[in-house]
Amino acid sequence: MTFGGTAPNQPTRTHTCPWCGLASDGTQLNCPACGATIDVEQVVSNSGWTELPGRRDMAKLQFGNSHCQIEGTYVPVADFNLSPADGVYFSHHVLLWKEPQVNIAAMSLKGAWKRLFAGLPLIMTQAVGPGHIAFSMDAAGEVIALPLQPGQGVDVREHIFMVATLNITYDWFSTNVWFTTRSGDETETHYPLGAFMDRFYAPQSPGLLLLHAAGNVFTRHLAQGQTILVKPTALLFKDPSVQMQLHFEHPNGTTRSWRSWGERYLWLRLFGPGRVAVQSAYAHMHDNGRNITRHSTATRQQW
Amino acid sequence: MKHCPTCNRTFDDTKAFCGLDGTRLIQDAPTPSVEQQYNPPAAHAAPVAPIMPAAPPATPATPRVEQPRAAQVSAADPLERLRCEWCQAMNEKTALSCRACGAPLDIKNLVSESGWREAPRIKDMTEIHFGASTCQVEGEIVPVAELNLAQGDSVFFEHHVMLWKDDRTPMGVMPLQGGIKRALAGMPFIISLAYGPGRIAFSRDATGELVVMPLHPGMELDVREHAFLLASHHISYSYVRIKGLRNILFGGQGMFMDRFVTGAQPGLLLLHGYGDVFERVLQPGESIMIEPGAFLYKDASVTMNVETQKLTTGFFGGTGMNLARMTGPGRVGIQSMYVHHHTD
Numbered sequence: 189m190t191f192g193g194t195a196p197n198q199p200t201r202t203h204t205c206p207w208c209g210l211a212s213d214g215t216q217l218n219c220p221a222c223g224a225t226i227d228v229e230q231v232v233s234n235s236g237w238t239e240l241p242g243r244r245d246m247a248k249l250q251f252g253n254s255h256c257q258i259e260g261t262y263v264p265v266a267d268f269n270l271s272p273a274d275g276v277y278f279s280h281h282v283l284l285w286k287e288p289q290v291n292i293a294a295m296s297l298k299g300a301w302k303r304l305f306a307g308l309p310l311i312m313t314q315a316v317g318p319g320h321i322a323f324s325m326d327a328a329g330e331v332i333a334l335p336l337q338p339g340q341g342v343d344v345r346e347h348i349f350m351v352a353t354l355n356i357t358y359d360w361f362s363t364n365v366w367f368t369t370r371s372g373d374e375t376e377t378h379y380p381l382g383a384f385m386d387r388f389y390a391p392q393s394p395g396l397l398l399l400h401a402a403g404n405v406f407t408r409h410l411a412q413g414q415t416i417l418v419k420p421t422a423l424l425f426k427d428p429s430v431q432m433q434l435h436f437e438h439p440n441g442t443t444r445s446w447r448s449w450g451e452r453y454l455w456l457r458l459f460g461p462g463r464v465a466v467q468s469a470y471a472h473m474h475d476n477g478r479n480i481t482r483h484s485t486a487t488r489q490q491w
Numbered sequence: 492m493k494h495c496p497t498c499n500r501t502f503d504d505t506k507a508f509c510g511l512d513g514t515r516l517i518q519d520a521p522t523p524s525v526e527q528q529y530n531p532p533a534a535h536a537a538p539v540a541p542i543m544p545a546a547p548p549a550t551p552a553t554p555r556v557e558q559p560r561a562a563q564v565s566a567a568d569p570l571e572r573l574r575c576e577w578c579q580a581m582n583e584k585t586a587l588s589c590r591a592c593g594a595p596l597d598i599k600n601l602v603s604e605s606g607w608r609e610a611p612r613i614k615d616m617t618e619i620h621f622g623a624s625t626c627q628v629e630g631e632i633v634p635v636a637e638l639n640l641a642q643g644d645s646v647f648f649e650h651h652v653m654l655w656k657d658d659r660t661p662m663g664v665m666p667l668q669g670g671i672k673r674a675l676a677g678m679p680f681i682i683s684l685a686y687g688p689g690r691i692a693f694s695r696d697a698t699g700e701l702v703v704m705p706l707h708p709g710m711e712l713d714v715r716e717h718a719f720l721l722a723s724h725h726i727s728y729s730y731v732r733i734k735g736l737r738n739i740l741f742g743g744q745g746m747f748m749d750r751f752v753t754g755a756q757p758g759l760l761l762l763h764g765y766g767d768v769f770e771r772v773l774q775p776g777e778s779i780m781i782e783p784g785a786f787l788y789k790d791a792s793v794t795m796n797v798e799t800q801k802l803t804t805g806f807f808g809g810t811g812m813n814l815a816r817m818t819g820p821g822r823v824g825i826q827s828m829y830v831h832h833h834t835d
Contacts, residue, residue, distance in 0.1 A: 245609070246601055259603050262632075262698050263766030263828035267603050280802065280812055284827065285781040287605075288816070294802035313802060313812070320605040324785075324827040328632075328698035328766065 206230050207241045208335045221396075222333040223247035223258055233406075237466075240330055240405035249333055251353055251396040254317060264331040265324045266351060266398050270317025277314040277358070278351040282323045282400075290319035314354065323351050325400040329469065332399040332424070336390035344425045346382040348399050356395035359387045365420070365434055365456065367483035369476060380420035380434070380454055380473060387428065399424065403469025410460025417455040422470035427462030434486035457487060576600050577611050578705045591759075592703040593617040593628055603769075610702050610768035610824070619703060621723050621759035624687060634701040635694045636720060636761050640687030647728060648721040650683040652693045652763075660689025665728070682728065693720050695763040699828065702762040702787070706753040711791035714749040718762050718787055718826075725758030726751050750791065762788060766828025773819025780814040785829035790821030 203214030207230075208222040219226055224241035231239040249256045253271035258264050265284055268276060277295050286292070295312040315321050334342060336356060343361075352358065365381045388397050401424050410416060410430065417435055426432070435455040454475060458464050504518075572581040573596050580591035588595050594611035601609040613634065619626040623641035628634050635654055638646060647665050656662075663684040685691045706712060706726060713731065722728065730747040751760050764787050773779065773793060783797060796818075799811045817823045 246603060248604075257603050257605075259601075259607065259769065260609065260767030260827055262700070265767065265769070265827045267605055267607070269604060283782055283812070283814075284785055284829070285779055285825065286814070288778050288780055292800065292802070292812070311802060322605070324766065324829070326828050328828065 208333070209337075210335065218244060218247040220248070220250045221335040223249045224333075237406040237408050240332060240401075240407070243331075243333075249335075249396065251335070251394075252355075256396070256398070258331055258333075259322075260324075262328050263324055263326075265322050266331055267320060267322040268315075268351070269320055270315065272316075272318045275314055275316040275354040276321070276351050277312045277354060278323055279349060280311070280313040282325055282350050283313070284322045284324045286315065286321040287319040290315050290317070290321045292321075312358065316354075323398075325350060327400070327402040327469065329400060329402040329467065330405050332401055332405055332465070334388075334397040334399065334425070336388065336395050336397055338390055338392055338394060341387060341389035341428050342397065342425050343428055343430075344386040344388065344397075344399060345423050346384060346386060348401065348424055349386050349388075350398045350400045352388060352397045353395040355390065355393045356397055357389045357391060359389070360384045361387055363432070364484050365432060367434065367480050367486070369478035370481045371476075371478050375481065376476070376478075381423065381432070381456060401465075401467035403467050405465055405467055407463055407465040409463050410458060412461045414460040416458050416464070418458060418464070418466050419470050419473070420454065420456040421473055422466040422468075423456060423458075424465040424467050426458065426464045429460075430462035430464055431459040433457050433459075434484055436480070436483075436486060436488045438488075438490045578703070579707075580705065588614060588617045590620050591705045593619045593626075594703070607769040607771050607825075610700055610764065610770060613701060613703065619759070621705070622725070624723075626759070626761070628701055628703075629692075630694075632698050633694055633696075634699075634763075635692050636701060637690065637692040638685075638721075639690050640685065642688045645684055645686040645724040646691075646721045647682050647684050647724070648693060649717065649719070650681065652695055652720055653683070654692040654694045656685065656691040657689045660691050661686040684724075693761075695720065697765050697828070699763055699765040699826065700768045702764050702768050702824065704760045704762065704788075706751060706758045706760055708753050708755050708757055710751075710753050712751045712760065712788055713791055713793075714751065714760075714762060714788045715786050716747060716749055718764065719749055719751070720761040720763045722751055722761070723759040725756040726753055726760060728752075762824075764824070764826035766826050768824060768826055770822055770824045772822050773817065775820040777819045779817050779823065781817060781823070781825055782829055783813060783815045785825040785827070786815060786817075787824040787826045789817065789823045792819075793821035793823055794818045 202211050203226050204211050205219040205222060205224055205226065207224045208219060210219055210221040212220055214226060217226065218224065223243045225244055228242050230241060243258055245259065245261060247258050249258070252274045254274040255269055257267045257269070259267055270276065270290065292313050292315045295314045331350070336342065361384065363379065363381045363383065363385050366377055366379050368375050368377045405424065435457040437453040437455060439453070452475070454473065571584050573584050573586060574581055575589035575592060575594050575596065577594040578589060578592040580589055582590050582596060587597055592611070593613040595614055613628045615629065615631055617628050619628065622644040624644040625639045627637045627639070629637055640646065640660070663686065665682040665684050667682060701720070704712065729750045729752070731750045732747055768787060771779065780798070786795070789795065794817070796816050797813050798816050799813050801811050
C-alpha cells in the first residue's frame with residue numbers, strides 16, 4: 189500500500205481527442221481545445237461518416253490566454269472572454285453582443301472588387317480584448333471548433349465561417365467549379381459551390397477557428413484517390429489536399445431534347461486524400477434545366 | 492362530476508374535455524352531498540393565482556382528524572417548498588417542473604461565465620397553470636403551447652400563430668387604439684381573443700424556445716414585435732413607440748414595441764424566441780451592446796439606444812455597424828438566431 193501520492197513509475201492518464209487530436213490528462217469532461225465530450229464514443233455510420241462529437245452546453249474552449257464558452261443547443265452562441273493580448277476576427281453580421289469596452293475595428297482584405305462582386309463580405313471585423321464578445325449565426329445547427337496546429341490549413345465554403353483567432357491567416361481562392369447555361373442570346377454562369385472559398389491557415393502558432401453549420405455535421409477521411417459525390421451546397425470544409433470537380437448525372441428514362449439535358453443531378457466530386465465535412469441542412473440549388481454550354485472540369489454519367 | 496358521453500369515464504368539474512377521446516364533457520346531475528352543502532362549487536370560482544403555492548386539496552367529506560400543532564406548522568413551512576429560479580414561484584417539494592412557468596426544477600440553472608442565463612428548456616408535455624386553465628408545452632424543436640381554457644379565462648394573440656382549435660372554442664377580437672398607425676408600422680392590425688371553455692394551440696414558424704414569463708402584479712415588459720405568442724387576459728396590452736429616428740431606422744424592430752402590463756393580478760405571457768434564448772439582469776447604469784435583431788424582451792426600466800460604429804477600409808469607405816446599447820436596471824432577453832438587419 190502506498191501513501192502520500194502516486195508512485196513515480198505510475199503511468200499518467202492521457203486522453204487524445206478523436207476530433208482535434210489534442211492530448212489532455214482526461215480529468216476534464218470536455219476537450220479543452222475543441223469542447224468535445226471525452227466520455228462519449230464517436231458515432232460513425234455504416235458508410236463511414238463520423239458525426240461531429242457532442243458538446244455539453246456551456247463547454248469551454250481554451251486558446252492563448254483566453255477562452256470561449258459555447259452556449260445553447262439549437263443555435264449555439266460562441267461567447268469569447270478575450271484577454272488583453274488576444275483577439276478575434278469575424279464577418280460582422282455574426283456579432284450577437286459585446287461588452288462596451290471591447291474595441292472593434294475593420295480588417296481590410298485584398299481583392300475587394302472581386303469579393304464585392306462575388307457576394308463575399310467586403311471587410312472582416314476584428315475585436316481585441318480585454319472583455320467579452322459573442323457570436324451566433326441565423327440557422328439551427330452546430331458550431332464546429334477547428335483548432336489549427338502550426339502549418340495546418342483548411343478550406344471552408346463561403347458564408348460558413350463564424351470567427352477565428354488573430355493568429356490564423358485568412359485568404360480566399362477561386363473554386364473553379366462552374367458551368368454556363370444559355371437561353372437565346374443570354375448566357376448565365378453558375379457557381380454551385382460559390383465563386384470563392386475561404387482558406388484559413390495557422391502559420392506559426394496554434395489558433396482556433398469556429399464555423400457554423402446548418403443541421404448536423406458529418407465528416408470523413410478520404411484515402412488517396414478515393415472519391416465521393418456530395419451536394420455542392422452541403423460541403424462545409426475540406427483539407428487543402430482534397431481536390432474537387434463537377435459531376436453531372438442523368439437518370440435512366442428521363443426525356444432529353446435539343447433544348448435541355450432532361451432530368452439531371454449536379455454533384456461535387458471530392459478526391460482524397462484528406463478530410464471533408466458536410467452539413468445536413470443544405471441550401472436548395474435551383475437548376476433552370478437549360479442546356480449547359482460550357483463547364484469546368486467535370487465527369488458525366490448517363491444511366 | 493362530469494362524464495364523457497363517448498366513453499362514459501368520469502372526470503372532475505375542472506375538466507372540459509375527455510382526456511381519452513377529446514369529447515366535450517357533460518355535467519352530471521347534482522347530488523346533494525356534505526361537500527356541496529358546505530362548499531360552493533369551486534369550478535368557476537376566482538382564478539388561482541399561478542405564482543401562489545398550490546393549496547392542498549380539500550377533503551371535507553372525510554372525517555376531519557385534528558393534526559398536532561407541530562405537524563400543521565411543518566406543512567405550512569415555506570422551507571418545504573421549492574422556489575423556481577426562473578419565475579420565483581413556490582412549488583411543492585415533490586414537483587419536477589414549476590407549476591407557473593414549466594421550468595424544470597430538477598435541473599440546475601445554466602449561466603455563462605459572462606452572466607447570461609439560458610431560458611429554461613421546458614420538458615416535453617409539461618403543464619403550466621394560470622387562472623383556472625392549463626397550458627401544455629408540446630414538442631421541443633418548434634414547441635406548441637396547447638391551452639385548455641376554463642370558463643371565465645381567455646387569452647389574446649396575433650392571429651397567424653394559431654395552430655389549431657376546437658370548433659366550439661369562442662373567438663373574438665381585442666379592440667385596439669391606433670389601428671392605422673399599427674398597420675403602417677407593420678404590426679398586426681388586430682389581436683385575436685380566445686375564450687374558455689375550450690382548447691386552442693399556438694406555435695410559431697421556426698426552431699426556437701417557448702419563453703414562459705409569469706408576470707407579477709405591477710410589472711411592465713417590452714417585447715420585440717411579432718415575438719409574443721399569447722398572453723392571458725389578466726395582462727393588459729399596449730404598444731410603445733420607439734423614440735429616436737436612429738432607433739427606428741437601425742433598431743431592427745420598426746417603430747413600435749409591444750408592452751405588457753399587469754395590474755393587481757398576475758398573468759401569463761408566452762414568447763417565442765428563435766434559436767436559444769438568454770437573459771441577463773443589468774444593474775443600474777450597467778450597459779451591454781447587442782445586435783438589434785437579437786433583442787427579444789426587456790423590463791420597461793431598461794433603456795435602449797442604437798449606436799453606429801463606422802468600420803472604414805480605405806477606398807471603399809467601409810460600412811457601419813449598428814448595435815443597441817441596453818442600460819439597466821432590469822432584465823434583457825436575447826435570441827441567438829436573430830434577424831440580421833442590413834447596415835448602411
